[in-house]
Amino acid sequence: MTTADAARPAADAAPAADAARPVPDAAPAAPAAPSAGDVAAPGGLTASDAEPEPKPVPRLMRGSIPQALLLNRFGGLGTISVVSLAFLYLPMLIVVAYSFNGGNQALIWQGFSWRWYARVFTDASIISATKVSLQVAAIATVASTILAVLYVLAMDRLSRAGSAVSTAILAAPIVVPEVVMGVATLAFIRLIGLSPGFVPLVLAHTSFCVPFAMMNIRARYSGLNPAYFESAADLGAPHWTVIRRIMLPLLMPGIISGALLAFVVSMDDFMISNFLASAGSTTLPIYIFGLIRKGVNPSVNVVATLLLILAVVVTTAATLLTHRQAKERQHR
Amino acid sequence: MTKAGWRGLLGATGKARPGQLSVGFAVPAILVGLVFTLGPVIVIGVFSFLSQPETGGGVVYQFSPEAYRHFLLQEDFLGNTHLDLRYLRSFGLSAFQALATTAVCIGLAFPIALWMTTKTPRAQNFLVLVVTIPFWTNLLVRTYAWILLLSDKGTVNSVLEVIGLEPRQLLYNSGATLVGLIYTFLPFAILPIYSALAGFDFALAEAAYDLGARKLGVVRRVIWPAASGGVMSAIALCFVPAFGSFVQPVLLGGGKVMMVGNLIAAQYGEARNWPFGAALSVIILALTLLGAFALLRWAKRSSQKVSLAI
């Protein structure tokens, strides 16, 4: 989004070529060698059809690069990288470890226990905050995903200028500093006569989830060969049938991963929700922010671990979905 | 607005191709963006020129440049105005923290991204996942982890004790804030640089070796230029949110570290000065847009691909 050449977003056929996108969208190098060769059909072919392999798929020859580059001999490179990646994970792993601490104090290890998990699962405040978060996230995810799908399916018909402007508008929640977005939304909500609470939360979350939901849907869409839809029309499918029977099924991996990411973004949001929530609509991040502010706390360890698991599951699922699509594309 | 009017505004052309929807279906998403993103931004701009009520939050609909005056000037009891550097200092601190964060993140991310590209495709996919997971992990969780590490009886101090060093106060200062910021934004830096390098044709590096370049020469003259678009994206992606950060200064800086984000939030909380908070928001937003504009111009001039959004 908002790339320098935002004027023609659809031109980015290869999603991976798109600059920075932390969407779990795989290395542009795509999966290893095409594995198509191992599914050659046995029998049923005439002699003229005895081709040993499917049509050759051009592939990136990257395997031999590292040696050729001799970069491995930059001694520091690997060390820096491994240490940095450890730096990324170690603190979180410590949180996970402490979540199983049986002691009353968060920081003094007194043996393995599920005790704090049991405590968290029966803590009325945490449960109600989780409920609010799940409700907001569910509505925002569905709404933003629908909006994103409709936009993506229509975006090619926008003029260059229209596309540039709407891309900028839709990407704005990512570019504007969160704290500004938070206070601005609060001011806006007040201005239109609402007061903080569940409805403003849902509206704001829907709005800032749209760009996140859209990233993967858009990448998937621009990777699809237009000939699929032309051929469906050619075979007699009316407009809506093409969309229902061909477009949506082919778009589905992008839609699912987009929805998953929108869900995580909504579940995680603290900054904007903080300004919009009222006493009755405290979300989970707001609640645990309050707990953390008071210092380390065994319940927070547990909640943090659960949120970490959510991130791992969703990111991995979204990555697997995009990998499947990369494989399909190789066979095309 | 009539259908034709919408079409004109959005610039729809021709008939929808099979599988596409007509241009009207793009409208709901754009409308939501206009109302709930652009709308609030405009409102905050307007609020910054309004007056503060006698008590409580909110605004009085009366034009006043007071909020912007308040940013630089202060009146004492006698009615004399003099320069007030408190808020500028917050901006300075934010800028310093954001710059330091960006510098460290880029310094680490470039070698990491380069290292990632030397792996097999399968390993690269895995490493991208490894970097992406923290990105999608709750910010509070990631910040909280550092409280566990740095608190008085936390992991780091325990380790210090074991090896016979004095435990010390590690939390609640700007150093802890900086560590938290770096930790938060490192994935933001790695991913765009990796994206830029992953599309790089390493045969160019081989050609440079073949033509007699040394390793550092290859990195400086061949690889770095290819990565520069990604590096610029990474700078934008680290600096902007770090500049406006709120969570890390509060939780790791213990409220002693007052960055712009905290200043703004405070105006809508305990300080109850909405116009001033709005003015601060406008200033930080203007700086962000200016930076974004400069970056896009740079990108256009050097025909680099730069992304300002993740």
Add this chain to the structure above:
Amino acid sequence: MAVPRREAGLCVTGAYKTFRSAEGGEVHALYDVSLDIELGEFYVLLGPSGCGKTTLLRAIAGLEPLDGGEIYLGADRIDQLAPYKRPVNTVFQSYALFPHLSVWENIAFGLRMEKMPKPAIAARVEEMLALVQLSEVPGRRPSQLSGGQQQRVALARALAKQPQVLLLDEPLSALDLKLRRGMQGELKRIQRETGITFVFVTHDQEEALSMGDRIAVFTDGRPAQIGTPKDIYERPVSRFVADFIGETNFVETELRPPPDALTAVVGGVEIEVSAARGAVAAGPATLAIRPENITLTSPDASELGGRLVELTYMGTDLRCVVELADGHRLRVRVPPPFGGTHLAPGGAVGVRIAPGLAKVVSES
């Protein structure tokens, strides 16, 4: 195979299509194109990339609206119809097999769109699978098929609709050479068996010559020549056609008015020539001479002489380049046997051009 409804040929009149290029200029993809394609014909649109042949195919399919002109199928005008309402189907260059559907479902897709009853669909799909010899793989996904198999499924899917015209957009271009040869024969067989009119787009002149009943050679958005393969090869009307199809020597010369035969001077010697298009005025002209219409003799056996400048052994023949006295260079193929050859680079040779087989072509 049930006999499909065969009613009428396809007629395109005065078709125009203009694209705007990235620089803002206009590109005429189709410029006043008129064609008559007969019922049951294997009609080839041949030309280099960007000549408009694919645009024409897409216009017939309804995937690209025309800026001007009309398309008729028999007496029915079809250019205003939505693609899904035209009794015309396409085999796409990329095959465009739906990746989320099985082979069987892909072939059945178009029939389901017609709301054909289920047993009839099943019967038709079986029939099609048999026709393209893929009865063994109905349950597979397209990604599990080889390129050649995908090609057959695409063909079966389009033919299942029993279209009046089948459009094929470079359907063989993704296959390797050997497989392509096999599929060429296969396509001819299927076309004969079904009797459906085929409109086949290709940039491969050999493919066009071997498959087409008639060929329209396209350049710059319009047909440069339309005719049978023999017509096109032996009587090219323009330098472009002669050059695009097969190997040709071009000789700039002067035409002599015909008292009894049309003649021209080549290398100082008057030879008999012919023109594809009726009478040709005297004056400067370009001759196209196919290498196989030139024979080499001993220097004294022919009036026209030259010097052998290049000799390449190709196995099936010797490829020679002969320089004439006036500086023109001619490529010549010498068929085997090569024994007792008097040919040596640098040596003098006699050249004989078959009378009447040097063709006058227009420069455009």
